[in-house]
Amino acid sequence: MAEIPEKPTRDSRPADGDVSPWALAGLGTQFFGAILLFVWIGGWLxxxxxxxxxxxxxxxxxxxxxxxxxxxxxxxxxxxxNSRDNDLPTS
Structure with a gap:
């Protein structure tokens, strides 16, 4: 029998080290908002x-x-x- 792959759930999180799409969308919004704010201030000045x-x-x-x-x-x-955690000495 073939194995059925598990469906992703709402609680599934990205793998360690991956960035979620929502975090990237937030960064894009922050980038756009910062440019608009500084352009508005520059135009006012x-x-x-x-x-x-x-x-x-x-x-x-x-x-x-x-x-x-x-x-x-x-x-x-x-x-x-993560790279700093790997460099720690083990005792």
């Missing part, structure tokens, strides 16, 4: 100081770059913590 694209471009770079850096750190942090 440009209108206030009459320096048209200067603060807007700075906002895009700061929002996008900062959010990308934080997303990268969050995605690579489980790998670093």
């Amino acid at each position: 440009d209108r206030r100081f009459d320096s048209t694209p200067l603060f807007l471009l700075g906002g895009v770079l700061l929002g996008g770059g900062g959010s990308f850096y934080l997303s990268y750190r969050r995605l690579t942090s489980p790998k670093r913590s």
Whole structure:
């Protein structure tokens, strides 16, 4: 007889070291929100100081770059913590 594979349940979690799709969706939303916030602040500063694209471009770079850096750190942090656990001496 052929074995029937188990169906995934709602309680099933991703394997250790994997990132869930919901976490990735959250990172994308965070990335988009950070860029929008910093673009809005940059546009407001440009209108206030009459320096048209200067603060807007700075906002895009700061929002996008900062959010990308934080997303990268969050995605690579489980790998670093697992490698540290393996390096511990055993007694």
